[in-house]
Amino acid sequence: MASIKDVAAEAGVSVATVSRVLNDHPSVSADARTRVQAAVESLGYRPNAVARSLRTDQTHTLGLVISDVLNPYFTELARSVEEEARALGYSVIIGNADERPDLQDHHVRNLLDRRIDGLLVSPTDGGSPLMLDAARAGTPMVFVDRWIPGVDVPVVRADGRAAVRDLVAHLYALGHRRVAIIAGPAATTTGRERVEVFREALQEHGLDLPEAYTGQGDFQVESGRRVTEGFLDLAEPPEVVFAADNLMALGALDAVRARGLRVPDDIALAAFDDIRWFVHTDPPVTAIAQPTGELGRAAVRALVDRIEGRPGESVTLPARLVVRRSCGESPSPVQRSTT
Amino acid sequence: MASIKDVAAEAGVSVATVSRVLNDHPSVSADARTRVQAAVESLGYRPNAVARSLRTDQTHTLGLVISDVLNPYFTELARSVEEEARALGYSVIIGNADERPDLQDHHVRNLLDRRIDGLLVSPTDGGSPLMLDAARAGTPMVFVDRWIPGVDVPVVRADGRAAVRDLVAHLYALGHRRVAIIAGPAATTTGRERVEVFREALQEHGLDLPEAYTGQGDFQVESGRRVTEGFLDLAEPPEVVFAADNLMALGALDAVRARGLRVPDDIALAAFDDIRWFVHTDPPVTAIAQPTGELGRAAVRALVDRIEGRPGESVTLPARLVVRRSCGESPSPVQRSTT
DNA sequence: CTGAAAGCGCTTACAG
DNA sequence: CTGAAAGCGCTTACAG
Known part of the structure; x- marks a missing residue:
């Protein structure tokens, strides 16, 4: 796979200039810019995100640890999280804890090792040492749906x-x-x-x-x-x-x-x-x-706020009753669902 | 966050030795090993997977691009993929294409930029240039459920x-x-x-x-x-x-x-x-x-085979009819589901 | 506007 | 068994 060196050679400039073009740095001559772009194009060059992350100490990635992907509630939550994250320029890596504390820890550890920028979690238990340490160590973190009392982390829930x-x-x-x-x-x-x-x-x-x-x-x-x-x-x-x-x-x-x-x-x-x-x-x-979709989006916004140095607040949204027929026929027409 | 240098300093050895201990390299003295382990413990050190990946050119990560996470079939597929991958020492990053070719390409590009070791995809369309290029460029790849004809990639499907x-x-x-x-x-x-x-x-x-x-x-x-x-x-x-x-x-x-x-x-x-x-x-x-779970697992095995230099074969598993009542009552008791 | 150089945190031949 | 050093692919002060 072509590296930045190959592009530099092809364009006849230094790797520093290539990097500047790639990152839209203003001080690059129009000429250099076009030559670099041409080289990028002809080599099919794609920057190595791993190297970039190591250098910048940012992965533009959010970790999401949920209790159970097979639960449609969490599936929908995961989906809205990914959407909002993408809109804000972040990717998300999902870890499925399957309601098992040990698996949850596995994923938290894995995500931390990958140096995700922030962690969104719906804890399966009362908080493992690992999770508590991560919170205390200042890893940007937000709880969604479920939370751990006594931990200073914003909570987004219904x-x-x-x-x-x-x-x-x-x-x-x-x-x-x-x-x-x-x-x-x-x-x-x-x-x-x-x-x-x-x-x-x-x-x-x-x-x-x-x-x-x-x-x-x-x-x-x-x-x-x-x-x-x-x-x-x-x-x-x-x-x-x-x-x-x-x-x-x-x-x-x-x-x-x-x-x-x-x-x-x-x-x-x-x-x-x-x-x-x-x-x-x-x-x-x-x-x-x-309001699952809104919870996911609010959680991402709170987390990205934290990551980017803004406050990042807790959010509580109301849930609502949807009456159908499984409790018996309503004598009076209360809040009957129209769907 | 503590780095390998901190551990080396704490243990009074070189970073090379620390690395050897971390990677279970045989030629490390028992003494050095215990000192390193103690230092790792006391500093709460965790290796930086980003740096390791850059150096080894392996991420131990699989990319999974599915057409729609909200479809329970794909949710279950994703789950079995993650399980099997974890068992084989890999993580998986899921990209949800939402049945949109543009989103599919976004995720493929993102995963490739992250230098995932291999790609599992259930294509939303007939194959974008990006996907075809990736396949031709030799990215280890396996199609699950859906596939693209004419591309030399193993297919795991029902x-x-x-x-x-x-x-x-x-x-x-x-x-x-x-x-x-x-x-x-x-x-x-x-x-x-x-x-x-x-x-x-x-x-x-x-x-x-x-x-x-x-x-x-x-x-x-x-x-x-x-x-x-x-x-x-x-x-x-x-x-x-x-x-x-x-x-x-x-x-x-x-x-x-x-x-x-x-x-x-x-x-x-x-x-x-x-x-x-x-x-x-x-x-x-x-x-x-x-047989969704089995498909996911077979797909992972095929992909990991490819990644690790083994053949990695196509697999086709039979689907089966489950008769319930939505087509009318069966006059003769054919294959009535017991669930 | 541009390039040489340092450095992110690791791993791994190489020499001892 | 051990360490010094190179190098993975980038970014970014620094000097010019």
Whole structure:
């Protein structure tokens, strides 16, 4: 592959001049510029980004460590992150933690070794030493969706409080009283918060969230299935199950279907995170929708701000309830989705 | 961030010795080794992968350019690629072309500039000059899923011929005679092939695939919706629609639903590419399943073979039909899915 | 406007 | 077993 030396030789100038032309430095004669451009063209020269990074100490690359690419929520997040980053002149390297702290650390380490300019992470756990060290060492960092309390890093996330309250009101209005949740890992903020907020909202209606109706999931399909089976095995199963993410809702659907039962007649279902397929499931699933694309873009902007020396602030955007049919037919027409 | 010099100073050895320890070179005294390890530990030193890459001319990185990350098929492919690559000691950088040739070129260029060791691509079009040049220039390359004819690069893909034939037999057995397809872009191999194979299979049953029943899609949701609307507007709409990928099937579902019609009673539906959600859609969708994970892994193995100087062969794996209820109830129990 | 030279952080023949 | 030195491909003060 042609190097800058080859271009210099071909153009009859020094490598310094070639470099200046490549970087649009103003003090280059028109003549030199055209000769260099011609040489670049004829050799099919492309600057070596590795060498450039070593020299400038910038990679123009962002690392994104997400908990699970197969989760459509994170896929969409990753996509919006890449789009916004590209618009700002950055590439992004994605690391998929698959909800495993060890894999998360693997990717963080790999990304740090590659000297990415900044790190966007949706932590799978409460923060490994590696991650905490990186934050303390001053690596530009932003948390997205999930975060680690006590670490001085901007957080870009959705606030689901109002939407969860709307959901509970909806469930209550439909007559449901025995309500269960499939929670995410307690080591994650979203895993904890969704349960807490849900419980608080239930209390406002005088409802309880008993131990037996609090299942521990891990945000992945299998756990949703397992927990739902447990609920169905109870002497008095819940009337509704709220899955703290869309994959566990899929697992719940699997479990219900496997027993030949129907949603919402036998058991109702709602999910955190809305996805396109929920419109076409049987029945369409009531869900809490996050402004995913906007979260991804805001996170990138905050991170790039940090990288380029600007403040880089936390952002919280509201989530909203999208009512469909999986909790039963609404007697009054509340916020019925039009999609 | 500590560099190799800092480690050398701390350990009281030369940087060469530090490098040897880091790379498990045999000729290092036990004493030097322990001192270096201690220094690495106490400084929290991590080798700079950028510098190492510049020096060794290897990045241990694979580039993966896929047509659309939001397509669950490609998400799963990307995931299996990353897994296998990691197992073989490589990282992967994903570029999402979003079915746009210009974006595809952007990513290919970016990856080449970063000097990735090899490129895995599922081309969005018939091959840009950039891609063809890269292949000719000897960049280790492998095509997955889609490929570019006439380019000497291994291809790892699924053969859907038998599955499509099974599908047509299934449709025929159910009494369907007016059959339509939502095709993918003619510039892609999969876009072309799926139509051809489908047409051939229909002919074997004495059925025709008229122009009016051949809609041009682009593998994305909106095109599936648009084409399906066109079909429904015909004086004599088709009895079945076969979507050449899962996203266009989703668009078809949207279109059918928007008119208040039902699958399969008003119009039947089948799709290429099976995804988990198809089990829970209303109705469950009959689909052709590719061995996606295996394709991703085989593609990585072929690419790494090429990178490391071994042959690196093409692989073709069979796809299979998964019958569900979206084409109507089967009178005879053929290959009913158990999932 | 231009070039020679230093240096980014590594690895690796080469000599000892 | 070890170190001094060259060199990977760039960028950028510095001097002219």
